[in-house]
Amino acid sequence: MHKMHLREIADLVGGELLGDDVEITGAAGLEDAGAGDLTFVNRASLLPQLATSAASAVLLGPGMETDRPAIRCENPYRAFAKMLEFSLPNPDRVFPPGIHPTAVVAADAQVAAASVGPYCVIGAGTTVGEGTRLGAHVALGPDVTVGCDCQLYAQVTVREGCRLGDRVVLQAGVVIGTEGFGYLPGPAGLERIPQVGTVLIEDDVEIGANSCIDRATTGLTVVGAGTKIDNQIQIGHNVKVGRHCALSAQSGISGSCTLGDGVTMGGQVGIADHVTIGDGVKVGAKSGIMKDVEPGDTVFGVPALDVKETFRITGAMRRLPDLLRRVARLENLENLEDLEDKDDGEARS
Amino acid sequence: MHKMHLREIADLVGGELLGDDVEITGAAGLEDAGAGDLTFVNRASLLPQLATSAASAVLLGPGMETDRPAIRCENPYRAFAKMLEFSLPNPDRVFPPGIHPTAVVAADAQVAAASVGPYCVIGAGTTVGEGTRLGAHVALGPDVTVGCDCQLYAQVTVREGCRLGDRVVLQAGVVIGTEGFGYLPGPAGLERIPQVGTVLIEDDVEIGANSCIDRATTGLTVVGAGTKIDNQIQIGHNVKVGRHCALSAQSGISGSCTLGDGVTMGGQVGIADHVTIGDGVKVGAKSGIMKDVEPGDTVFGVPALDVKETFRITGAMRRLPDLLRRVARLENLENLEDLEDKDDGEARS
Amino acid sequence: MHKMHLREIADLVGGELLGDDVEITGAAGLEDAGAGDLTFVNRASLLPQLATSAASAVLLGPGMETDRPAIRCENPYRAFAKMLEFSLPNPDRVFPPGIHPTAVVAADAQVAAASVGPYCVIGAGTTVGEGTRLGAHVALGPDVTVGCDCQLYAQVTVREGCRLGDRVVLQAGVVIGTEGFGYLPGPAGLERIPQVGTVLIEDDVEIGANSCIDRATTGLTVVGAGTKIDNQIQIGHNVKVGRHCALSAQSGISGSCTLGDGVTMGGQVGIADHVTIGDGVKVGAKSGIMKDVEPGDTVFGVPALDVKETFRITGAMRRLPDLLRRVARLENLENLEDLEDKDDGEARS
Numbered sequence A, B, C: 001m002h003k004m005h006l007r008e009i010a011d012l013v014g015g016e017l018l019g020d021d022v023e024i025t026g027a028a029g030l031e032d033a034g035a036g037d038l039t040f041v042n043r044a045s046l047l048p049q050l051a052t053s054a055a056s057a058v059l060l061g062p063g064m065e066t067d068r069p070a071i072r073c074e075n076p077y078r079a080f081a082k083m084l085e086f087s088l089p090n091p092d093r094v095f096p097p098g099i100h101p102t103a104v105v106a107a108d109a110q111v112a113a114a115s116v117g118p119y120c121v122i123g124a125g126t127t128v129g130e131g132t133r134l135g136a137h138v139a140l141g142p143d144v145t146v147g148c149d150c151q152l153y154a155q156v157t158v159r160e161g162c163r164l165g166d167r168v169v170l171q172a173g174v175v176i177g178t179e180g181f182g183y184l185p186g187p188a189g190l191e192r193i194p195q196v197g198t199v200l201i202e203d204d205v206e207i208g209a210n211s212c213i214d215r216a217t218t219g220l221t222v223v224g225a226g227t228k229i230d231n232q233i234q235i236g237h238n239v240k241v242g243r244h245c246a247l248s249a250q251s252g253i254s255g256s257c258t259l260g261d262g263v264t265m266g267g268q269v270g271i272a273d274h275v276t277i278g279d280g281v282k283v284g285a286k287s288g289i290m291k292d293v294e295p296g297d298t299v300f301g302v303p304a305l306d307v308k309e310t311f312r313i314t315g316a317m318r319r320l321p322d323l324l325r326r327v328a329r330l331e332n333l334e335n336l337e338d339l340e341d342k343d344d345g346e347a348r349s
Helices: A006-013 A044-051 A076-087 A307-318 A320-348 B006-013 B044-051 B076-087 B307-318 B320-348 C006-013 C044-051 C076-087 C307-318 C320-348
Strands: A016-018 A037-041 A057-060 A070-072 A175-178 A183-186 A189-192 A198-201 A212-214 A220-223 A298-300 B016-018 B037-041 B057-060 B070-072 B175-178 B183-186 B189-192 B198-201 B212-214 B220-223 B298-300 C016-018 C037-041 C057-060 C070-072 C175-178 C183-186 C189-192 C198-201 C212-214 C220-223 C298-300
Touching (some): A006 A016, A006 A076, A037 A044, A037 A076, A057 A076, A076 C183, A175 A198, A183 B076, A198 A212, A212 A220, A298 A307, A307 A320, A307 B320, A307 C307, A320 B320, A320 C307, B006 B016, B006 B070, B006 B076, B037 B076, B057 B076, B175 B198, B183 C076, B212 B220, B307 C307, B307 C320, B320 C320, C006 C016, C006 C070, C175 C198, C198 C212, C212 C220, C298 C307
Parallel strands (some): A037 A057, A057 A070, B037 B057, B057 B070, B175 B212, C037 C057, C057 C070, C198 C220
Antiparallel strands (some): A016 A070, A183 A189, B016 B070, C016 C070
């Protein structure tokens, strides 16, 4: 980033300057910050770590104190994120402007993009909107629509007929629109069910590296506006993902599932086919969901249950080996009693 | 699809025409169907949903009734799949015919393919059969064999010496033939065990997007004829997958495993190395298999057990917190009894 | 491999020749070995399988006997691995020497590589060291550093500013340096936290096909020297992986985790964010780690516990349905007793 004075930054993030109005040349996390850097502390428990940091200044939360130059503000992490924007590389360096002469663009494609990287392939009837940037080796099939101000990184594939809205980000290696896993048993083995639908990725969606979204059998597989999808995620055919969801890495959503709006999922979650997940549902990492989940629920485990129940069960499981011993002891007491009864009987006889 | 009359379709799928011989212009699932579309209902429970559909006609199973034009047939879903074929795009649009002038083909490669996309790279000594179509950016190493009528989508990599049979489909981003995870501890750290084997993908195999099949240490990693592999699957070195298996997304098979014929696996399954899975085994999603599975078994869970046992256990687990309370009550009763016994003893003394 | 005499091989691997000094033309595992091949047996239990092998000679462990030509040595598998090196293809066939004329190399990039494949793209300010080989379609962003004697296979992406040491191997489809999964909730939905850090891959690291390493928010995501990473692994932003670790396929490490040196992980492991794993920790396959693990520990399960505890629990779980019956029986006895007490009481009254 270019040099800024701390007061300038305080004004920018709406915070209160504490101490000297020093000059700032970068922004970095507590562990990485050096001289000239602005860092942040959003939990008082991190203040001791700040004491040993070389950072020149710090963004602090309400009520925190330090003897180095600081900006106190409502949400230091958000303020820090704002400052990071000044450290981003010039997009023209990452995506050199213009259509690279090696790009193979179909005669009837309409490409208004800001940048088309070397060796991109753009199919017949495909449209790419203004401000969109394509990295190297991006392959857009025929009849694809890419909106405005999108970023598609290297080696991305978008298959025929699929549509992306505006400001969509596809990280490297993303694959949109392959045929889903649909087969019927036939006399000669499994027979492909034709997948004639497509995929719709709505505005402001971001999809992580090497993730895959299958095309619908008919109609659309949909990822709703504002949803963020992490790396190596698999979304099956006919799935409808709602708006503003956040799905963490390596999760898989089987065919024909429906996710509501604002769903959040930890990593490595799996959802069986045809399941409906309500609005605002939270799913713990590694969960396996086999049936519908009501809006607002928080679920966890395999099979996924209410998170409190799963915690109760996993807590109880740790006591299970001991429980086996305790029950055996009770049975022994019973047996001894039986034995005593018998002894009594014998004594009586 | 082109316009067809319903009677024509009835003849094609071997079904019985009910009602008017209307004109059909497309095929779509119940949720997607509009005017002109043929849809299908394979469960009576979906008939209410049909009532509100805009579909012009419907494929119905035996014994079902509707007042709209319909075809009654043995298997409506299979008949529907047949109709979807008419809606597939012309393959010449997806894979333009001919060898694109930008393809880099080794002088001694033998390429009879129907389509080689822009920027494909075909190595020395490699053979590509008739009717095969390669998308953009496909990279075939040296000494690779690709059979006839295959489809390899964009960004596929097939490494040196690997072989594909006929009618093989590799979705975008598939990687065939990388070195597996084989190392030996040495004085300077882990040392690579050379992987000099290759991979054989037999006829009619389909492999999903971004899946990986590692080359064998020596000999072959094999995927048997007719087997279907979903997206993001990992198959380790020396694995032998049988014929007509169906492996769902994000599953991983460790090195030197053997799968029989007709094995089906849910998603996110993991199999430890050197395990043998018998013919016809069914594996539930998210299972972790640590030892051999007998032919015909259905297993589930981590570790994978007979599915009925796993269901019994997971059912019982939900009762575990309560069980802890119940055992504590029994122990309390014992203690009370002990106490009473002691009281008795004291009273007696 | 070229023809070698068995005595020559015995000298090479430091073993003892037993029987005839036959001619060897290849090396193969027990199941794959044919006439002319040298194979190996490292467990006496495999000797019966050797009896039916067509191998011309065998590497045997101490104390083992056979009537075919053999070399007895301390570690037959290590000796075999050494012999496999002679069967590796000429690297010039896999990576043809020189910079392919189709490579797009920025004017100010410094490329000393031994091989740059067709359609590689090398960004501005990027450096590639001597002896390094790049397969087809490798995309190096601007300001990337690749050391000497690396191998980057087809379709690899390395994003702007990331650095690789010497002798790094990136298998096909690897993605280094994408933005991690960092967002903050804002008024219009999730807002991207800029990720201005990069990735450092140290010397002798190998990364499997389609694996992804995210760039740091600030500073570095690090993979330590000598670490081996299998296929389809996801490593989040700001993660520090130590030296000489071995991470098996499909595992995921969430943001800001720290792994010590010599950590080994089975497949499909997940680690929650901000977790610290000590040196030498072993993690069983499919584990889910939610909190720090002490150096030297062996953990397994979801949530991951000491492996012995998890085995005790999973063993006990199989007895759980029976335990429910046993406790019900005990309760019934109590109830009968209560009943008897009541009867007694009534009898007394």
